[in-house]
Amino acid sequence: MSTTCIALIVPARLSEPVRVETLDAGLYTLKSLVGGDIESVTRGDWHVYLNAEGKIINLPPNIRAGHLMLEAGLYLVDIFCGTAVFLGNGDHGEEADAPEHLIRLAERLFDTPLAA
Template sequence: MRTTYTALIIPSRLAEPIRVESVEPGLRPLQSLVGGDIEDITRGDWRVFLNAEGVANNLPRNLRAAQLMDDCGLDLAGVARGTAVFLGRGDYGQEADAPGTLIRRAEQMFDTRLVA
């Protein structure tokens, strides 16, 4: 079993850079990244983890994550609040590395070079 996975992390604050980093799988590390309980949305070969109380707690909208999800065919602009953590979707619902195609799309959309 792997101990870390490559994640695409998109903070809601525009002043904070989008980054790719290694994260430990599991509930606690993901809760730490999003700042509370998590909810996940699956689309194709990736999953995005968000703060489950983002709307209720009026967390800042995550315009970049919403734009990336919209570009991938998922319109959740009102739900994308707080930090968004993108991982891949592995076998049996397990985490996997964020797909390279998703990372490259984020690089193109936000004119940045992302490296793990």
């Protein structure tokens, strides 16, 4: 089953822009975006997908994603590596659009318009 969602994508490399993108939120697409197997962290009405082996394979630390998660109320003492893909929590565990409040917070934190 395919689910099209609006995702907030935060690359680890500061030279790459944070962006909002409509995508097929299936496993293949998510693995492609993070560059390998995925793991997720959930907080309230959103979750973020990251590369499950990001630290082990020496992906660059994702300072922006870590800062966004902290400002959105996720208090973890950890370093997140590689591209982060934020989505919303739908009914019955389904994927949903990244919440508007998370996109607006990213706009403020990174001083960039992200409207989808």
